[in-house]
Each structure stands twice: as C-alpha cells, then as structure tokens.
Amino acid sequence: MKRAIVLLLLLSLGLAGPVQAQEEVERLEQLVVDIWPDYDRAAVLILLTGRLPAATSLPAMVTIPVPEGATIHAVASVTSDNQMFETDYSLDAGQLQLSTADQRFRVEYYAPYEADGLARSFTFSWQSELTVDDLNVSIQQPRAATTMTTDPEADVVGSANDGLQYHDFVVQPLPAGEPFSVGVSYTLSSEQLTAPAAAAPVPTPDAPADTPAGRTMNWPLFLGGAGVLLIVLALVWTIWGQRSVSARPPRKPAVRRPSTPVSSRRAAPPAGGARFCHNCGAEAQPDDRFCRACGTALKR
Numbered sequence: 001m002k003r004a005i006v007l008l009l010l011l012s013l014g015l016a017g018p019v020q021a022q023e024e025v026e027r028l029e030q031l032v033v034d035i036w037p038d039y040d041r042a043a044v045l046i047l048l049t050g051r052l053p054a055a056t057s058l059p060a061m062v063t064i065p066v067p068e069g070a071t072i073h074a075v076a077s078v079t080s081d082n083q084m085f086e087t088d089y090s091l092d093a094g095q096l097q098l099s100t101a102d103q104r105f106r107v108e109y110y111a112p113y114e115a116d117g118l119a120r121s122f123t124f125s126w127q128s129e130l131t132v133d134d135l136n137v138s139i140q141q142p143r144a145a146t147t148m149t150t151d152p153e154a155d156v157v158g159s160a161n162d163g164l165q166y167h168d169f170v171v172q173p174l175p176a177g178e179p180f181s182v183g184v185s186y187t188l189s190s191e192q193l194t195a196p197a198a199a200a201p202v203p204t205p206d207a208p209a210d211t212p213a214g215r216t217m218n219w220p221l222f223l224g225g226a227g228v229l230l231i232v233l234a235l236v237w238t239i240w241g242q243r244s245v246s247a248r249p250p251r252k253p254a255v256r257r258p259s260t261p262v263s264s265r266r267a268a269p270p271a272g273g274a275r276f277c278h279n280c281g282a283e284a285q286p287d288d289r290f291c292r293a294c295g296t297a298l299k300r
Contacts, residue, residue: 038142043110078104127179135171148186
C-alpha cells in the first residue's frame with residue numbers, strides 16, 4: 001500500500017508539472033489595436049487583438065501594458081473558429097499578464113480621456129518588452145464627432161461599412177522597448193454615444209465574432225487534475241481487487257457428470273425385494289435361477 005501511495009505521488013508531480021509550466025512570450029506576430037472613444041460610455045474603449053508566432057508552445061503567458069486608471073473589460077483567448085473564452089490574468093503595476101491556450105488573444109479595457117465641454121482629447125501609448133512584427137492601429141471617430149485630428153497624422157482615413165470614419169496607422173515592425181503613441185482630439189455635436197450603453201463591442205475584421213460572456217475554467221489545469229484523479233481511481237481499484245481476490249475462499253470443483261450412456265448403466269436393486277440380472281439389468285422373478293433375457297445365472 002505504501003509503495004502504491006509513493007507511486008501515485010510521483011505520477012501526480014510528473015503530470016502536474018508540465019501543465020503549470022508556460023512559456024513567456026517575447027514576440028507577437030501581429031497586434032491589432034482598435035481605439036473607440038465615446039463608443040458605449042464616456043471613455044475610450046481599447047481592444048487589443050494579438051497573435052502569437054505559430055511555433056509558440058501553448059498554453060503561453062503574455063504581458064501587456066495597461067495605462068493607469070484603466071478599467072479591464074475582458075481578457076480572453078481566441079480559438080481558430082473565432083470563439084472567445086475568458087482566461088485567467090493578473091494586473092500589477094500597469095502590467096497585465098494573461099494565460100492563453102490559443103494562438104490569438106484579446107484584451108479590452110476602458111481608459112479615461114480629458115473633456116472640456118464637448119471637446120475631447122486623449123493619448124494612446126504602447127511600450128512593451130514584446131517585439132511586435134506587425135502593429136496596426138485603428139481609431140474610430142465617434143458618430144457625434146464633427147472633427148477629429150491625430151498626431152501623428154493617420155496613414156489612411158476613410159469610411160467603413162458601418163458608416164463611421166476610421167483613422168488607421170500601420171507600424172511594421174515595433175522592436176521591444178520602443179514606444180508608440182498617438183494623440184487624438186475631437187469635438188462632439190452632442191453627448192450622444194456611438195452605440196447604446198448596453199451594446200457589446202463590434203468585432204473587427206481580424207478579431208473574434210463574439211465577446212466573452214463569462215469566465216471559463218483553465219482547461220489544461222482541469223485536464224491535468226482529471227488525469228491525476230483517473231490514476232488515483234485506477235490504483236485504488238487495483239489494490240482493492242488484489243485484496244478481494246486474496247480474501248476469497250478457494251472455489252469448489254464443478255460436479256462432473258458420468259460419461260457412460262444411460263442405457264449401459266447397471267441398475268441398483270430397488271427396495272421391496274425385486275430381483276434384477278447383475279449382467280444386463282433385466283428384472284427376474286423370485287424363483288428364477290437364470291436370467292430370462294441373457295441366460296446368466298442369477299445371484300442369490
């Protein structure tokens with residue numbers, strides 16, 4: 001029993017180790033930054049959609065800079081079929097660390113802006129230890145904005161299918177530690193927001209189609225725990241089975257039936273004085289000296 005317990009502990013440690021160990025990502029293949037001021041609340045909604053290099057071992061840890069005063073809205077991994085599932089994360093000193101089981105991930109947060117009447121202004125800044133091979137930044141002009149200017153000027157300004165104007169920047173690549181920032185200012189014609197307060201963010205072309213609805217479990221950790229549980233059950237079953245077998249009494253041998261045909265068996269003398277031939281079994285009369293069937297001398 002002690003040997004089985006030691007084996008179980010070793011298997012548990014060996015199985016749990018790889019589940020918890022995660023690679024710290026140092027490079028992003030792509031980072032798409034969507035900036036939506038005055039979208040569904042009086043703040044700036046930032047949506048970061050990142051893609052890890054294809055050779056990255058999953059699950060992986062990613063550290064993302066978050067500005068002071070930001071409110072985290074969602075942190076999720078994105079599956080290959082564009083489904084989003086919230087994932088575990090921690091936030092410390094402006095650094096958000098998340099765990100993703102998929103090649104893509106999404107971070108959404110609200111950042112404050114400066115307001116002076118109907119005039120708005122803010123600055124988006126990015127500086128990270130991550131190397132970004134392909135950085136794309138798109139700023140959505142609020143529906144109620146009469147004018148919008150950016151510093152530096154956007155590479156492309158144009159309307160999209162939703163009827164809104166977008167100011168797009170393409171930065172390729174952005175080395176680790178190098179900052180990127182863009183200042184934005186605009187004036188509203190009214191306090192109207194671009195979308196209703198209860199609206200969820202509209203997916204970007206390269207982003208998932210759904211927003212996360214609730215926190216899901218850590219599947220690698222869950223599968224690891226399930227594996228340990230199966231090992232425990234298997235060991236308990238084996239030990240109990242061995243004990244049960246050794247405690248059982250030896251089984252009785254099965255009753256073996258005679259192989260001689262019924263017609264060739266000799267009948268035993270029944271009660272009541274009747275006589276039978278000891279050679280063929282035919283019944284004899286009390287006064288017979290020889291068998292009437294085979295002629296054998298009858299025993300007295």
